[in-house]
Amino acid sequence: MSEHDITLTVNGTEHELEIESHKLLVHALRDELGYTGPNVGCESSLCGACTVHIDGEATKSCTVLAVQADGSEITTVEGLAENGEFHPIQESFQEEHGLQCGYCTPGMMMTATSYLAEEPNPDREEIREALEGNLCRCTGYQNIVNAVESAAQKMQESDD
Amino acid sequence: MYPSAFDYYRAESVEEAFELLDEHAGTEVELLAGGHSLLPTIKSGLASPEVLIDIGQIDDLNEIQHDGDSVTIGANVNYATIASRDDLWDDVTVVAEAAKEIGDVQVRNRGTIGGNLAHSDPASDLPAAVLASSATIHAQSPDGSREIDADNFFLGMYATSLDEGEILTAVEVPTLAENEVGVYVKKPSPSSGYAMIGVAVVLETDGDTIESARVAANGAFDHAMRLDAVEDRLTGATVGDDTADEAAELATDGVEEWMFMTDLQASAEFRAQLLKVYTQRALTKAFEDAA
Numbered sequence: 001m002s003e004h005d006i007t008l009t010v011n012g013t014e015h016e017l018e019i020e021s022h023k024l025l026v027h028a029l030r031d032e033l034g035y036t037g038p039n040v041g042c043e044s045s046l047c048g049a050c051t052v053h054i055d056g057e058a059t060k061s062c063t064v065l066a067v068q069a070d071g072s073e074i075t076t077v078e079g080l081a082e083n084g085e086f087h088p089i090q091e092s093f094q095e096e097h098g099l100q101c102g103y104c105t106p107g108m109m110m111t112a113t114s115y116l117a118e119e120p121n122p123d124r125e126e127i128r129e130a131l132e133g134n135l136c137r138c139t140g141y142q143n144i145v146n147a148v149e150s151a152a153q154k155m156q157e158s159d160d
Numbered sequence: 161m162y163p164s165a166f167d168y169y170r171a172e173s174v175e176e177a178f179e180l181l182d183e184h185a186g187t188e189v190e191l192l193a194g195g196h197s198l199l200p201t202i203k204s205g206l207a208s209p210e211v212l213i214d215i216g217q218i219d220d221l222n223e224i225q226h227d228g229d230s231v232t233i234g235a236n237v238n239y240a241t242i243a244s245r246d247d248l249w250d251d252v253t254v255v256a257e258a259a260k261e262i263g264d265v266q267v268r269n270r271g272t273i274g275g276n277l278a279h280s281d282p283a284s285d286l287p288a289a290v291l292a293s294s295a296t297i298h299a300q301s302p303d304g305s306r307e308i309d310a311d312n313f314f315l316g317m318y319a320t321s322l323d324e325g326e327i328l329t330a331v332e333v334p335t336l337a338e339n340e341v342g343v344y345v346k347k348p349s350p351s352s353g354y355a356m357i358g359v360a361v362v363l364e365t366d367g368d369t370i371e372s373a374r375v376a377a378n379g380a381f382d383h384a385m386r387l388d389a390v391e392d393r394l395t396g397a398t399v400g401d402d403t404a405d406e407a408a409e410l411a412t413d414g415v416e417e418w419m420f421m422t423d424l425q426a427s428a429e430f431r432a433q434l435l436k437v438y439t440q441r442a443l444t445k446a447f448e449d450a451a
Contacts, residue, residue: 002167021168021212022202043161045200046352048266057240057269063199064270067168068192068214111265132353133264 006070010035011079019066026050028066029076037077037106041135048134051107052076058114060133077106080113088154089113089147098147100138108134112148120156124149163202168192170214174327177215178302181325184211191215191327193236194271196263197279216272221329226251232298232332235274243268251335254342254360258289261346263353277313278328280320280383282421283354287314287384289344290331291376292360298330305329317382339371340364341449345442346379347434349425355379356426357434359442363394365450370394370403375442377411380435381419389413390439399447408440 001021008015010033017032029035029052038061041049050062053075061074080087089109092098099105108131115122115130122130127148128141136144171177181189190209192198193216201207215221221236224245231252233242242248243260262268262276262285276286277297290297290310297308299322313321322328336342346358357379364371373394378384389410397403412432420428420435 001169002165004168020165022163022165024163024199024203027162040161043203044352045196045203045267048264051266058266059269060196060266062203063196065168065192065195065199065212067170068195068216115265130265133266 004067004070006067008033008066008069008072008074010074011076017066021065021067023066024062025052025054025064025066025069025074026061029061029074035076035078038110039103039106041103041107046133046135047104048107048111049104051110051134053110053114056114056117058111058133075110077109080109087113088158089116089151092147092151092154093144096143096147096150098139098143104134104136104138108136108144112151116148116152116155120159121152122148127152161203163199164205164208166202166209166212168212168214170217173218173220174215174300174329177213177218177327178325180213182302184213187211189213191278193275194238196267196271197275197281215327221274224248226335227332228335230332230334232330233273234330235278235328236272237274239263239268239271239273239276240265242273252293252333252342253336254289254292254344254362255286255295255331255333257342257344258285258346258358258360261285261344261348261355261358267353273331274328277331278320278322280314280318281354282317282382282384283349283352283356283379285344285346285355285358285378288358288360288376288378289342290333291384291386292362292374293333293342294362294374295334296332297328298332299323299326300329301326307332311386314383314385319383336362337364339366339450341446343442343446343449345438345445347438352425357431357438359435359438361442361446363446363450365399368399370397370399375439377435377439379421380431381415381421387411387439394443399450401444404440404443404447407443408436411435411439 039049041047045063189211221234239259248256393407422428
């Protein structure tokens with residue numbers, strides 16, 4: 001079969017689409033559904049700019065076929081804000097200047113948010129390890145780590 | 161970046177996978193599980209299969225079973241799951257540690273142990289762990305099932321003893337005994353996260369004496385291999401720095417320089433040096449854990 005009818009639930013919205021077998025998830029999200037948050041940054045599954053959540057798990061959407069994701073719940077960076085309010089990770093990236101060109105940022109945020117859901121109180125070394133699959137050419141990572149650390153703190157405080 | 165066209169079928173069971181393989185015999189078919197070796201290969205144009213059969217969603221292949229003296233890990237269990245399970249860290253430490261070292265978080269969420277072993281990338285991490293563990297690979301074909309000792313499984317670059325049309329269904333790993341420890345150390349490529357060198361050790365001790373040792377390396381050669389000279393030196397030796405150093409020196413014994421992988425990351429000469437260093441580090445860590 002070279003074409004498939006699939007259902008992708010993206011940021012809570014169900015989408016039905018007909019796509020070719022070889023369509024990558026990142027292209028289905030960007031080109032078919034208009035979610036341009038995840039970016040295509042490399043051709044080698046290394047940079048992580050395409051990172052989304054599939055059923056809550058950080059995944060490089062350039063290395064998944066859209067058909068493989070049929071029936072799953074996908075979260076992109078567009079799904080982080082709630083009711084027009086920034087997610088703490090978005091606030092922190094802004095406050096801590098955790099981006100310059102912004103290309104790696106959606107991927108960084110998606111990996112960071114799923115990581116913080118598992119490890120709410122990481123140290124800086126652990127944050128760096130968790131972000132190994134996300135490459136940045138601009139910042140040198142220091143402010144990215146600051147941003148994730150700051151977001152972790154905010155999220156813990158709001159849980160108290 | 162854009163994969164060339166292919167047909168995709170999803171198998172809900174191993175039986176269905178065989179039916180699909182049979183239906184499409186004669187075409188270029190590949191099995192898909194985690195996809196994090198296959199899809200990059202297709203995207204870069206190194207492979208252009210006509211048919212993909214997705215076995216990655218077969219639930220039967222996603223179980224972990226404890227069996228007294230071994231743990232059987234289903235082929236579809238992903239690296240993240242293996243690395244997160246306390247029971248696997250306790251029982252089959254070297255496999256858990258190797259799984260934790262693979263790639264990055266995103267890769268570990270998708271890549272599967274079955275895919276890793278069947279693909280047998282020279283620079284992957286689980287082959288050495290599985291060799292050092294004396295594991296058994298379970299495979300199925302339309303004709304039945306068989307078990308393959310890890311020692312007989314890894315044959316060459318991307319080459320295993322799986323037959324055409326055979327599916328790797330599980331890995332059975334012996335549980336570490338009270339007097340055994342397992343260790344995996346790795347020098348990752350800074351960009352790709354693959355192993356420039358990875359050394360796995362399973363050590364059995366009686367007090368300060370090494371009863372037996374299994375030492376295996378991946379990243380160094382075109383397939384994962386045990387380091388016989390190191391193992392021989394360790395058997396009957398006393399735990400300690402001298403033993404670690406002397407045994408590690410033997411890591412390149414019986415290995416010619418042409419057998420080492422050489423690429424943009426590291427020359428054969430550098431890999432030979434790294435092999436000794438990381439063997440020494442693995443042994444030192446194993447000795448510490450054994451104490």
